[in-house]
Each structure stands twice: as structure tokens, then as C-alpha cells.
Amino acid sequence: MRPVRLSVVTAATAVAALTAVTGxxxxxxxxxxxxxxxxxxxxxxxxxxxxxxxxxxxxxxxxxxxxxxxxxxxxxxxxxxxxxxxxxxxxxxxxxxxxxxxxxxxxxxxxxxxxxxxxxxxxxxxxxxxVKRDPKLDAAVAAYRKYVQAQADATMPKVKVFTDAVRKGDLAAARKAYAPSRIGWERTEPVAESFGDIDPKTDTRADGLEKGQKWTGWHRLEKALWQDEKIGATEKTLATQLDKDLADWQRRVGTAEITPTSMANGAKELLDEVATGKVTGEEERYSHTDLVDFKANLEGAQQAYELLKPVASKNDPALTEELDQQFGSLTKLLDHYRTDKTGYDFVSYDKVSEKDRKGLSDAVNALAEPLSKLAAAVVSK
Missing domain, CATH: 2.60.40.420 (Cupredoxins -  blue copper proteins)
Incomplete structure (x- = not known):
């Protein structure tokens, strides 16, 4: 639920991405x-x-x-x-x-x-x-529920490493822990957003604030760590508030309304997030850790797709063949920017050229277009 924000440098890339993703x-x-x-x-x-x-x-x-x-x-x-x-x-x-x-x-x-x-x-x-559902879809929903809960559960210890470092005033440790603390959230963000009140408190950027809204959450702390380069009493209080808000997410995520079509639509939303936030460099504008978020969004989308694939492949085999190819191509391209072989260390996004950003954008668009058809493909025929 984040607006598209266009800087002068990224406007052309974002407009191209937006056009291709929405169709x-x-x-x-x-x-x-x-x-x-x-x-x-x-x-x-x-x-x-x-x-x-x-x-x-x-x-x-x-x-x-x-x-x-x-x-x-x-x-x-x-x-x-x-x-x-x-x-x-x-x-x-x-x-x-x-x-x-x-x-x-x-x-x-x-x-x-x-x-x-x-x-x-x-x-x-x-x-x-x-609604007539293939039993495989009920199994997919059950498996996805376990996945989103597991991601929330695994996120909380990583968040505590981050917020503990902030409370200690340890700038270097907080910077190191920032991106890892966001991975589980980014993998399952559409489920968190479905509640309406959690995302604005935890994941809003400064230019996404509504009138009268206080800026809290990850990106407020990101600005302090990288742009302001200081941790004060306000930031320590915000770290504790982030713990509280994400604990609320962890408690409530198991109650989310999840259907096969919401899983498919959520996968598409994750690609939209990449196209309009990560590829443009707008999401992590201070830390430049956009590629970590990019990878997590892609993994979350693919998890939903793989769970739905047994039914989608029966209803629309050509679509799943294309999705397999495009997921593979985008994963391979993104891996080119890793600084290790298997972890979540990627090059700083401010070091990625406009030409390379355009290549990433094109690959995202190539996946987003067929992914937009996944929800229709899981509807019983």
C-alpha cells in the first residue's frame, strides 16, 4: 500500500515499470x-x-x-x-x-x-x-498460513537484534542488522497489509505519511542511521515501538483472511512492490539495501506461486510454463548482484547503474505480466 514516489533520476524507470506491470x-x-x-x-x-x-x-x-x-x-x-x-x-x-x-x-x-x-x-x-475448490487449493492455503506465520516468528528475533543495537546506540551494529530484520516482512507483506493498520506504523516512508500521521517504523530509523548518522532518545523510543507493533503483527497474522485468489493476488502485489519501490531505489533510499527487499519480495511471490502451481498448471499449463521460466530468469539476474553465494549480502543499490536498473525492471515486468493471470488460473473451471 505504498505510493509510487519518483525521483528525477528514477522517474523514467518507474514510469516504464508502472506501465508494464499494470498492463x-x-x-x-x-x-x-x-x-x-x-x-x-x-x-x-x-x-x-x-x-x-x-x-x-x-x-x-x-x-x-x-x-x-x-x-x-x-x-x-x-x-x-x-x-x-x-x-x-x-x-x-x-x-x-x-x-x-x-x-x-x-x-x-x-x-x-x-x-x-x-x-x-x-x-x-x-x-x-x-465456491468449488480443488482440495489441492485448501492444502495450498493451509501451507501458506504456516509459511506466513513462520516468517513472522522468524522475524522477531532478527528485529530484536536490530532494535537492541539501536537502544544501545551502536550505529554500526544497527546498520548491519537493519536489512535482515526486514526479510520475513518483505516476503509476506501483502498479508501484513491486509490488516490495514500495521503497515502504516512499521513500513511507511516520509513521503507516504497521511495528514497528522506520526512517522514511526523501520524507515524512520533507517533515516536516522544513514542520513542523520546518530541515535538519540527518540530513536531508542522508536525502536521499542517497532518491537511492539511487529509483535502485534506476529500475533494477528494467523487470523488473516487467506484464499487461493488472495495468495495469487498477493504474489502480484509483491512484484508491484519491486517494480515501483525497489527497482527505483525509493524503498531504501538511505541504506540502499533495496536488493535485499527485492530478493525477499521475489521469494514470497514464488512461494505463493509454487503452492498454487499444481492447480494452475492443470487449468493453464502454458501460463505456469511461462511463470517457471520468468521466475528462473529474474532469480538468476538478481543473483548477479550478490556479494556472497547463498546469503543476503547484495551490492549497495546506489552502485547499480541506470542501465542495470533498466535490465532489472525489464525482468520484473516480464514476470509481473503473466503473474497477474495467476488468480484467474486457480479458479475452478
């Missing part, structure tokens, strides 16, 4: 829960939905951005938990989103400029046909 406008005749695809038309001042009532089941949304700003569209529970989302839809572009939706009350939110709570439309989902 161009296209028509869709896919069915949603027994009815037509639901059209969502976003502008800078409106969020129009073709129908405010539709049956439960596998629902497909066709989103078109007719505004002048990059936008994102969410299907939300009444308490703002995220059911499904599609981020970074550029002006004049369209995207599709397939989601498994139960009967109940929801809101569709369009966020022009990817800021604020969005322009919202209440929708009602009525009882539809029971």
Missing part, C-alpha cells in the same frame, strides 16, 4: 459469481461501480483508471481489512482483479494518488453458489 486496457468477458464482470471506473474524484449488488463466489473486477493520477482499488471489509486490492494503476490504464468473496457487506475504495482512505462505494454480496 494496457483490455476487454474481459469472464464471469463473476455467475454474473458479468464488475466494472470499476476510477477518476480523480469518483469511484463508479457497475453494480452495488452481486452474488458471492469468484468475482472478477475490471478496473479502469480514467483519472490523471496513479490509483489503486480495494475491496474492503467494513472494518477496513483488505479482501483484495490492485495497486499502481496508471492514468489511462486498466487492470483486472479476481477474488473469492463471501456474502456480506463490503466497500470498494478507489484511491487517486494512492493517498488517504479513498473514494468509497458500499456494495452488498448476496449468497451465491458455494
Amino acid at each position: 494496457c486496457a483490455e476487454k474481459s468477458d469472464a464471469k463473476a459469481g455467475g454474473g458479468d464482470t464488475i466494472q470499476v471506473t476510477a477518476t480523480d474524484s469518483s469511484c463508479k461501480v457497475s453494480t452495488t449488488e452481486f452474488p458471492a463466489g469468484h468475482v472478477q473486477f475490471a478496473v479502469q483508471n480514467k483519472g490523471s493520477k496513479v490509483t489503486e482499488v480495494y475491496l474492503l471489509f467494513p472494518d477496513d481489512r483488505i479482501v483484495a486490492e490492485r495497486e499502481n494503476i496508471g492514468p489511462g490504464l486498466s487492470s483486472t482483479l479476481t477474488a473469492e468473496v463471501k456474502a456480506g457487506s463490503y466497500e470498494i475504495a478507489c484511491k487517486p494518488g494512492m493517498k488517504g482512505s479513498g473514494i468509497r462505494q458500499k456494495v452488498t454480496v448476496s449468497g451465491g453458489k458455494a
Whole structure:
């Protein structure tokens, strides 16, 4: 849920990435829960939905951005938990989103400029046909639940190494522990973001703050460690707050709403994160540890894909063949920037040339396009 932020140096790369990841406008005749695809038309001042009532089941949304700003569209529970989302839809572009939706009350939110709570439309989902799931998909969801919980559990000790170093005022140790503390989070970020209130406290950058929001979390500490080069009482307090907020994430992650389509959409979101944050160098603008995040995002996306692959390969073998190839190609390219063979030591991203960044961007785009079709491929035919 992070806005695209363009520096002068990275603007061209980001725009190219955004265009390729979101795709161009296209028509869709896919069915949603027994009815037509639901059209969502976003502008800078409106969020129009073709129908405010539709049956439960596998629902497909066709989103078109007719505004002048990059936008994102969410299907939300009444308490703002995220059911499904599609981020970074550029002006004049369209995207599709397939989601498994139960009967109940929801809101569709369009966020022009990817800021604020969005322009919202209440929708009602009525009882539809029971979703028919291949048993392999239930197994995939169960395995993915274990994965996200394991990542949260493994993250907390690494975070403590980082925050302990901050509290001790040890600048060198804190810098060393910073990137490792983020790996588990970056692998499973869409699940953390689904709660709505955790990500803003832990992973927001300065230019992503909403009005009145206090800046806390990893990136506030990142700035102190690398740009300000000092650790004071404020930073020590922020370290303790980060421990608390991430412990909340660890406790709640097991309660997340997870479906096969949310897994597939989450994998796509992770590639969007790479395209609009890591490849541009905007995510870790002070530490330049973007390639660590890049690797973790890629691993998280591939984990979700591999769990869904047994069903997706049956429904769309050509798609999974392409995804296998593109995951392999991007992994191989990223490994070129390792400074060790198997760990998470990568070159500082400020040392990566614009030409090489463009190569990484092209490889991300080549994977993101077929990955956007994964959710549809796991829907029972």
C-alpha cells in the first residue's frame, strides 16, 4: 500500500515499470459469481461501480483508471481489512482483479494518488453458489498460513537484534542488522497489509505519511542511521515501538483472511512492490539495501506461486510454463548482484547503474505480466 514516489533520476524507470506491470486496457468477458464482470471506473474524484449488488463466489473486477493520477482499488471489509486490492494503476490504464468473496457487506475504495482512505462505494454480496475448490487449493492455503506465520516468528528475533543495537546506540551494529530484520516482512507483506493498520506504523516512508500521521517504523530509523548518522532518545523510543507493533503483527497474522485468489493476488502485489519501490531505489533510499527487499519480495511471490502451481498448471499449463521460466530468469539476474553465494549480502543499490536498473525492471515486468493471470488460473473451471 505504498505510493509510487519518483525521483528525477528514477522517474523514467518507474514510469516504464508502472506501465508494464499494470498492463494496457483490455476487454474481459469472464464471469463473476455467475454474473458479468464488475466494472470499476476510477477518476480523480469518483469511484463508479457497475453494480452495488452481486452474488458471492469468484468475482472478477475490471478496473479502469480514467483519472490523471496513479490509483489503486480495494475491496474492503467494513472494518477496513483488505479482501483484495490492485495497486499502481496508471492514468489511462486498466487492470483486472479476481477474488473469492463471501456474502456480506463490503466497500470498494478507489484511491487517486494512492493517498488517504479513498473514494468509497458500499456494495452488498448476496449468497451465491458455494465456491468449488480443488482440495489441492485448501492444502495450498493451509501451507501458506504456516509459511506466513513462520516468517513472522522468524522475524522477531532478527528485529530484536536490530532494535537492541539501536537502544544501545551502536550505529554500526544497527546498520548491519537493519536489512535482515526486514526479510520475513518483505516476503509476506501483502498479508501484513491486509490488516490495514500495521503497515502504516512499521513500513511507511516520509513521503507516504497521511495528514497528522506520526512517522514511526523501520524507515524512520533507517533515516536516522544513514542520513542523520546518530541515535538519540527518540530513536531508542522508536525502536521499542517497532518491537511492539511487529509483535502485534506476529500475533494477528494467523487470523488473516487467506484464499487461493488472495495468495495469487498477493504474489502480484509483491512484484508491484519491486517494480515501483525497489527497482527505483525509493524503498531504501538511505541504506540502499533495496536488493535485499527485492530478493525477499521475489521469494514470497514464488512461494505463493509454487503452492498454487499444481492447480494452475492443470487449468493453464502454458501460463505456469511461462511463470517457471520468468521466475528462473529474474532469480538468476538478481543473483548477479550478490556479494556472497547463498546469503543476503547484495551490492549497495546506489552502485547499480541506470542501465542495470533498466535490465532489472525489464525482468520484473516480464514476470509481473503473466503473474497477474495467476488468480484467474486457480479458479475452478
